[in-house]
Amino acid sequence: MNALISLGTVRPRGQRGRNDRRDGVTLVELLVTVGIISLLVGLILPAVQAAREASRRAACVHNLRQLMLAAHAYAATWDGMPPSLTGGQLARGIGNSFSLHCRLLPYLDLQPLYASINFGLPGVTLPMIAPGNASVLDIKIATFLCPSDPAADANGGAVSYRINVGPCSDCPDTRTGAFVSFRATRFAEYADGTSNTLAFSEKPIGSGRSASSAFRDWAMYEGLLERKDPADAWRSACAAQRSARRVWATDGGGSWLLGGAIYTAFFVAGPPNDPIPDCGKMSFVGTGLFSARSYHPGGVNAAMADGSVRWCESSINLAAWRAMGSRAGGEIVDPR
Template identity: 25%
Template sequence: MIVKQSRGTCQAFTLVELLVVIAIVGILIALLLPAIQAAREAGRNTECKNKIRQIALAFHNFESAYGHFAGDGWGYRWVGDPDREARERQPGGWLYRILPFIEEEAITQLGRDGDPNRITPQQRAGLAEATRHHLTWFNCPTRRGARLVKLTSEYSFINMDNGGESATSSYDANWGAGPIQYITGPQTDRMDTADRMALTSPTPQPDGVVYVMSSIKTSQITDGLSKTYLVGDVFYWITDNTENPNGRGSHSQLSCYLVNSSNFPPLRDMLFDGNITRPVDRWGSAHPSTWNMAFCDASVRAMSYDIDPYLHAQFGSRNDGTILIDAEYWR
C-alpha cells in the first residue's frame, strides 16, 4: 500500500505578529537614531575645534612674523589690499591677514596690480572675486552648508566692486568685554589720504585682542594667554533671508568686523523671531550643548552656554587685572 505524505505548510504571519515586529523595529530605530546623531555631532564638534585651533595657531604664526596678533583693518567698508603688507597700512581684517598662515595665500594674490598707493579697476574686480571664495577653514561643520551673502548698498566697499556676493565666517575674533563700535574707515579712495585717516582706533580703546587698527602683542595680554579669548564660535540667526541669512549683516569675509564681544551671553543658533533689535554680536554656535573657543595660548575649550556672565566678561578682557583662580571654568 502506498502512503501519501502531505507536504508541510508554512504558516503566514498573522496581522498581530506583523504589527509586533514593526513596533520592535521602530523602537530599535528610535533608540539607535539619537545615538547615531550624537556620534555624528561629536565628529563635527571635533572637526570644529580643530579648525579653531588651526586659526589660533595662524594668529601665533602671524605674531611670530610681525611681532603682534593680526589686527582688524580699517573699517567695515574696506577689504584686504593684495599689494600691501599686513601692518597698519593693510585695510583688510584679521581673516585676510592670516590667510598665508593657513595655506590660503593664493586668495591674497587676487586683485594684485602692483600699486599699493592706488585702487585700480583690476584690483576692484579681483577683490570681488576673492570675497566670493568660500574657505572651508571658516565654516563650522555643524552649521548648514556655506552660503553667499548679497553685498547690499548698506555695506558698499571703497576698494572693491559692489553689488556682488560674499562668503561668511562661522568664527569671530575677540573684540573685548565691551560693546562693539562700528567704524566705516576712511571715506575716500585716495590711498594717500586714506592712510592718514585710518590711523584712528576706536575710542575708548577695546580691551580685547582684535579690533580696528589693533596690533596687540602677547606681552599686552596681562591677564594671561590661557585666560583670554582669542577666536571662537559665533551665534547666528537661522533665516532664509538671502540678503542677511545669518542675521549679522553682509560684511565681507575679507573685510573687518569678524569680531565679537562678551558683552552679551552666548546663545545657540535659533530661528529668527522678527526682533531686529535683539543683539547679534555675541558668541554661540550651532552645537547643541557647548560652543568652542580658542584662548590666546591656542588651547581650545568647550564652553557652556550657561557660563557665568561675570566670568564671560573677564575672559573677554586682556587686561582688566582680575585674577582668575584655576578651576573648571568650562565644560
C-alpha cells in the same frame, strides 16, 4: 510497490493537514515586527546623531586651533597678533575695512588668494565691495567654516569663526579685546595672560536671502542708547525690541573678507547663545549686541590667545565671560 503507495494519503483539494506550513504572516505578527524595528531605530538614531555631532565638534575645535596657529605664525613674523581690521578712509564717505582673517591667509597655505586681494580698494559692506575684490567673495575656505552650521555649505565666502573685540564698540574699554584695529597687539599687552584671554569663538552664518532667524541674524536698531554702561544698555535695548517691529539684516558672517562685528567679529556684552537676539546699527565695524553662538548643543567652542580651545557653556557667568573678553582687565577667570 503497494506498500510504498499505501504510505501516502490523498486528501481532497482545499483541505490542509494539521502539520502543514502556512504561507505569509498574520497582521498581528507584522505589527509586532514593525514595532520592534521602530523601537530599535528610536534607540539607535539618537546615538548616531550624537556621534555625528561629536565628530563635527571635533572638526570645529581643529579649525579653531588652525586659526590660532596661523595667528601665532603672523605674530612671529610681525611682532604681534594681527589687527582686528585694517583699512582707512579713502575719500569722503568712502572707506575700506578688511578683516583679520585676510591677514591669516598666508599662514593657512593660501598665499595666492592673499595676493589677489587689493587692500587699497574700498569695501565697507557687501553691497559696496569694489569690483576689483568681488572675485574673492564667493571663495569658500573650509578652515573658516563650522561643519555644524547648516549654512556652511550654502554660502560661498562665509565665516563661522569670529574674533573677540571686547564688550561693545560703544564701550570706553572697547579696545581691550584680544585684537585691536589697525595695529598688531604684542604679547606683553596680554596682562591677564594669553591663556585667560578669549581670541576666537563661533557665530552662525546669516540666513542670507531666506527668511530671517533670531538665532542667525541681527535686527536694526534706530533708537537712542544710554551712554552709561553701554554693554548692558545694548542688551536692554535689544531685549525691549518688539518682534513685530524688528527689521532684520541677514548678511551676518557673509564674508571673511570684511572686518567688524557684522561679518568677522563679536562682542562679549552677552553670554554665549544669548537668549536676547542681536541688534545694532549699521557701521563699518558693527555697533550693537553681537554675541557668540553655535549649533553645538549647550555652548560654544572658544579659542584662547595661547592657542588652546575650550568649551564654554551657555550658562557661564556673564561677568566671567566678559572678563575672558579683556586682555588686560586684571581678572583671572576659570571659565569652567
